[in-house]
Amino acid sequence: MSTGSLHDRLQRLRRLDQLESSILGQPSAEPSLKARLERLVEVATHRERRMAPAALALEELVQGMRVENERGEFFLTETDVHLEVRHGDVPLSRFRTLDPGTVGILTAEPALARFDLSQAVFLDTETTGLAGGAGTAAFLVGLGFVEGERFRVRQYFMRDYHEEPALLHALAEDLGRFRQLVTFNGKMFDLPLLDARYRLNRVRFPLAEVPHFDLLHPARRLWRARLESCRLQALEVELLGLLRVGDLPGEQIPQVYFDYVRRRDARALARVFEHNRQDIVSLAALAVLACQWVEEGRAEDPRDVYSLARVLERARLYERSDAEYRRALALDPGPLRGAALMRLAARARRTGEHAIAAALWEEAAESGELLALRELAVHHEHRRREPGAALEAVDRALRWLEGAGSEVPRARRFATDFAKRRSRLIGKLQRGAPSTSPRRAGTPRAPA
Incomplete structure (x- = not known):
C-alpha cells in the first residue's frame, strides 16, 4: 500500500469523525463499541437524508x-x-x-x-x-x-x-x-x-x-x-x-x-x-x-391464416374455415401443411366425402403426419375392405417410427398401436377372407 493512499484514508476517517462530532456532539466518556456503531449508523442515515432529493407529491x-x-x-x-x-x-x-x-x-x-x-x-x-x-x-x-x-x-x-x-x-x-x-x-x-x-x-x-x-x-x-x-x-x-x-x-x-x-x-x-x-x-x-x-380475413402469413381457419372451425363456420385452410396451403405453411391437410380431411370424412378424405390423408402422410397413416389404415380396412392396402399404410408408419426413434412424441404408444393393427391385418390376409362382412344399412361400425 502506498504512503499516499494510506494518508488519504486517514484523512477521510478524521473527516467522518469530525462530522459525527458536529452532529451528535462530543461524548461525555469513552463510548462502548455498541454505542460507537449506533452513532456511525446515525451519521450515515443523516447523510443519506441530506443527499436524497425532496419527495414529490402525487x-x-x-x-x-x-x-x-x-x-x-x-x-x-x-x-x-x-x-x-x-x-x-x-x-x-x-x-x-x-x-x-x-x-x-x-x-x-x-x-x-x-x-x-x-x-x-x-x-x-x-x-x-x-x-x-x-x-x-x-x-x-x-x-x-x-x-x-x-x-x-x-x-x-x-x-x-x-x-x-x-x-x-x-x-x-x-x-x-x-x-x-x-x-x-x-x-x-x-x-x-x-x-x-x-x-x-x-x-x-x-x-x-x-x-x-x-x-x-x-x-x-x-x-x-x-x-x-x-x-x-x-x-x-x-x-x-x-x-x-x-x-x-x-x-x-x-x-x-x-x-x-x-x-x-x-x-x-x-x-x-x-x-x-x-x-x-x-x-x-x-x-x-x-x-x-x-x-x-386479414391474415396474410400462412401461419396466421391457419390459425384463423382453426378459430372459424371452432365456431362451426366450416365453409369459411375450409377456405382459409386451402388459402394457407396455397401460401405454403411449412410445418403446418400436414396439420391443414388433416383438418380438411376430417371435414371431408364428416360430410361423407371419403375418397377426398383418403386423398388428403395420403398427401398429409407425405408431409410427415403419422396420424394420417393411421387414418388411411382405418379407411382401407373398414371402409374399403382392403386389408392389403391397410397393411401397407401400417408398414409405412412402422418404418417411419423406426427411423424417427424417440423424436416422435408418444412413439412407443404409436408403435404398439400399429404393431397390434399389423398382426390383425396379417391374420385377415392369411385367412384369405374380407376383413368384415358387408355391413347392412344402419349397422354401427366396430371401432378401429
Missing part, C-alpha cells in the same frame, strides 16, 4: 383529484382520446362498425354472441403482487370506455391501504352502468382478485355475472403460431407497431407502490399510471384488430 406529477365518498377518500384521474386517433395501426373508430357477433366467433362462446365492444368497459388492474392470493390488493384500477366520440380512461388509485373501501365503492358505482366487460387474462387474475377484495369489504362485485370477453385466449389462438409471445406488450409491438419508451416493467410495479406508501415520493408512481393507461388503450385496439381479422 398531485404534482399526475393530473387528477381527490374524491371523497361515504367510505372515505381516494385519488381519481381521467384522460381521453378521440376515436379517430389511431393507436398504432388501428383506428378506435372501428368500434362503431364491428359486427356484434364477431366476439362470439372469436371465443366460440354462445353467451358472447351479441357482444358490442362500443358498449363494453375495458378493465385492467395494477396490484401489490403478481401471484394473487388473499393478501394481494388492486391499488390502481383502470377503466376504458367509449363516450360520444372519445375513448375515456378513468383510473382509481388508493394512496394507502385504508383508502381501498372508498375506491371499491366508487368503482362499483361506475361499473354498474356497464353490461359487458373486456380484459386481458382477467378471468384468471383481475376478476378473481377484485371479487375477493369486494368480498372482504362485504360488497358484491358488480360485474360478477356480466358477459366477459377475455382477449388473452383468442389472441393466442389467432397469433401464437407465428409470435413467440402473446403478452399484451409483445402484441403491441408485433401487431400495432408500438414500442413503449421508458415503460415500467410489470414485475417492478408492486415494489414501486410499496416505496410510494413508505416515502410518499410519486416520481416512479407516475410511470405506473401511464403503464396502466397504455394497457387499457392497447387492449381496446387489439380487441378491434382481432375482430377485424375474423370479419375481413
Whole structure:
C-alpha cells in the first residue's frame, strides 16, 4: 500500500469523525463499541437524508383529484382520446362498425354472441403482487370506455391501504352502468382478485355475472403460431407497431407502490399510471384488430391464416374455415401443411366425402403426419375392405417410427398401436377372407 493512499484514508476517517462530532456532539466518556456503531449508523442515515432529493407529491406529477365518498377518500384521474386517433395501426373508430357477433366467433362462446365492444368497459388492474392470493390488493384500477366520440380512461388509485373501501365503492358505482366487460387474462387474475377484495369489504362485485370477453385466449389462438409471445406488450409491438419508451416493467410495479406508501415520493408512481393507461388503450385496439381479422380475413402469413381457419372451425363456420385452410396451403405453411391437410380431411370424412378424405390423408402422410397413416389404415380396412392396402399404410408408419426413434412424441404408444393393427391385418390376409362382412344399412361400425 502506498504512503499516499494510506494518508488519504486517514484523512477521510478524521473527516467522518469530525462530522459525527458536529452532529451528535462530543461524548461525555469513552463510548462502548455498541454505542460507537449506533452513532456511525446515525451519521450515515443523516447523510443519506441530506443527499436524497425532496419527495414529490402525487398531485404534482399526475393530473387528477381527490374524491371523497361515504367510505372515505381516494385519488381519481381521467384522460381521453378521440376515436379517430389511431393507436398504432388501428383506428378506435372501428368500434362503431364491428359486427356484434364477431366476439362470439372469436371465443366460440354462445353467451358472447351479441357482444358490442362500443358498449363494453375495458378493465385492467395494477396490484401489490403478481401471484394473487388473499393478501394481494388492486391499488390502481383502470377503466376504458367509449363516450360520444372519445375513448375515456378513468383510473382509481388508493394512496394507502385504508383508502381501498372508498375506491371499491366508487368503482362499483361506475361499473354498474356497464353490461359487458373486456380484459386481458382477467378471468384468471383481475376478476378473481377484485371479487375477493369486494368480498372482504362485504360488497358484491358488480360485474360478477356480466358477459366477459377475455382477449388473452383468442389472441393466442389467432397469433401464437407465428409470435413467440402473446403478452399484451409483445402484441403491441408485433401487431400495432408500438414500442413503449421508458415503460415500467410489470414485475417492478408492486415494489414501486410499496416505496410510494413508505416515502410518499410519486416520481416512479407516475410511470405506473401511464403503464396502466397504455394497457387499457392497447387492449381496446387489439380487441378491434382481432375482430377485424375474423370479419375481413386479414391474415396474410400462412401461419396466421391457419390459425384463423382453426378459430372459424371452432365456431362451426366450416365453409369459411375450409377456405382459409386451402388459402394457407396455397401460401405454403411449412410445418403446418400436414396439420391443414388433416383438418380438411376430417371435414371431408364428416360430410361423407371419403375418397377426398383418403386423398388428403395420403398427401398429409407425405408431409410427415403419422396420424394420417393411421387414418388411411382405418379407411382401407373398414371402409374399403382392403386389408392389403391397410397393411401397407401400417408398414409405412412402422418404418417411419423406426427411423424417427424417440423424436416422435408418444412413439412407443404409436408403435404398439400399429404393431397390434399389423398382426390383425396379417391374420385377415392369411385367412384369405374380407376383413368384415358387408355391413347392412344402419349397422354401427366396430371401432378401429
